[in-house]
Amino acid sequence: MNERRKKSMFSGPLVAQALKASVIKLNPAVMMKNPVMFVVEVGTVIVLLMTVFPGYFDAKDRIGFNLTVFVILLVTVLFANFAEALAEGRGKAQADTLKRTKKEITANKVVGGGVKTVPSTELRKGDIVVVSQGEMIPGDGEVIEGLASVDESAITGESAPVIKEAGGDFNSVTGGTRVISDHIKVRITSDPGETFIDRMIALVEGAKRQKTPNEIALSTLLISLTLIFLIVVVTLGPIASYVDINLEIPVLIALLVCLIPTTIGGLLSAIGIAGMDRVTQFNVLAMSGKAVEAAGDINTMILDKTGTITFGNRMASEIVPVGGIDMDETAAWAAISSMQDETPEGRSVLEWMKKNGKAYDAALGEGGSFVEFKAETRMSGIDLKDGRKVRKGAVDAIRKWVSAQGGTIPEDLDRQAHRIATEGGTPLAVAVDKKIYGVIYLKDTVKPGMRERFDQLRAMGIKTIMCTGDNPLTAATIAREAGVDDFIAESKPEDKIAVIRKEQAEGKLVAMTGDGTNDAPALAQADVGLAMNSGTAAAKEAANMVDLDSDPSKIIEVVAIGKQLLMTRGALTTFSIANDIAKYFAIIPAMFMLAIPEMEVLNVMKLGSPLSAVLSALIFNAIIIPLLIPLAMKGVAYRPMSASRLLSRNLLIYGLGGVIAPFIGIKLIDLLVHLWI
Ligand SMILES: Nc1ncnc2c1ncn2[C@@H]1O[C@H](COP(=O)(O)OP(=O)(O)OP(=O)(O)O)[C@@H](O)[C@H]1O
């Protein structure tokens, strides 16, 4: 699928498909959704009638001209349809591939004591299925038993298998992905038609594409402009004839089409679809165009430290005893506290032991009950069967835990923790009941290039806040190193939602990423919530975007894509309206010169003849649409800068460019047209 995703929008089959679709879209019922182009279509039909039945319209001496106007108008409409069809093309192709994936699946449903083979479409929420090596997972669900490696490339395009297992944050599986080793039992969590693949198909196909609030506002403006010009042009005829000037209908229609915002009207939906498509190519699924646009308007971005700003593979790199305790004893307790801790942090402690040739009595831990790491407690460990409780965790959490039992805190604990934290490391204290043995030094590294990216975000006027469960000192060090604007340390998952609400109360739009079930409320609250595909079903459900590559730092690029979408629309609107204004100078003098040849002084552009002026303006009006398709699809060139600088830059380039381009374009076309007629 990744291959397909990367495929150019302008490849042969997609272009052929789009050409066909642009004719089908001529259907007036479809055209009506785009009022600007619909007006052009109506004009096209009128000129066609005048060409075919010239007798009725007293237009016998203008058949050639009228036929030409008809052809140019028809091509104008086709160009606009082509832009939209081309933008839709890649999504449609992707949807077809996904649909094929869907059809083939059968499910082994657990019924009573046995297993029954049923088509996946018969599965309902709550059903249990067994999936073995080589089989496809028949629906979205949660692993309730077993562990398997799963090939999710059908969805993510990423060929490396991922491990899915019961319990924890990696239990969610997606229908249409394939188990490549072992077997698992899965509880189905979605009904047919509501699965992740169904949603994906609907998204890439644009089936449920709704206009975003921004698009609606712009459409309203375009319709108003169209109406105003329609009224002007319709009343122009009678007024002119009152003073004995006879304006011809095809010329009036040409005037109207030149004046109404056909360029942006023709490209508007293509810009929106292409923006969504850019996000999809980036392997992020946006649930709506609104989400992508919200990303472009973000003021505040909330980022996790571990795994987003840093690599996140926090590894034990040192074990430091405190209170005069022996090194080996401290290390042994650190290891025992990690015996069943499957987090990267926990596993790294055991690896450290091996690497440093340290031994511990594993038998001590046997039969004990495992205390899983929780972001709320910020501790993990084991309750031994002899009654002793072994813990490791954030220094302040362990401190509190030990103090609550009446224990004392070794005086060098803080000094050691402080040293580790100022180096940007995470200190984990190790304790058994009320005695603290030492500190584990977890090392993590800030990803390269983070500072530049945060500088860019700042240039765009976006504030970044790093949220971490880590202590304030580590947080401060990493925050400084990475260059984020602000940080919140010792934060629990629910603190994120508080930060979001606070920012939103100040009228800001907030973006965040998350993957856990406890991130779900915050993901829902954020204006842009990007969930990781590796995360839980609840997180993916709550978010309005899902990153199929599960890379939380991608939120930064998503914002850039959103901004680019808004900018592209703004730039092309400016260009389009500036263009139309410039066309006055070609077409209005021509129109009056047709009626009163003495008005030659009006011919400021020195165009060949009134008729060639009208045709040239109309041809320019048509071909500017396909000329701008690449820009509409790829988005305007984009450099991070503040909104006000962007605005003035765009006005200069696209406003001024929009005024100048028609003068040059129409003049050149007129030179050719005048040779021909
Ligand atoms: N496996 C573990 N066992 C015990 N304590 C841990 C473990 N993993 C992390 N901790 C402690 O709990 C704290 C909070 O961890 P958590 O994963 O919630 O946040 P974080 O990873 O520091 O920050 P972020 O929100 O950026 O991921 C850590 O700073 C660390 O002190």
Ligand SMILES: [K+]
């Ligand atoms: K126009």
Ligand SMILES: [Mg+2]
């Ligand atoms: Mg974490």
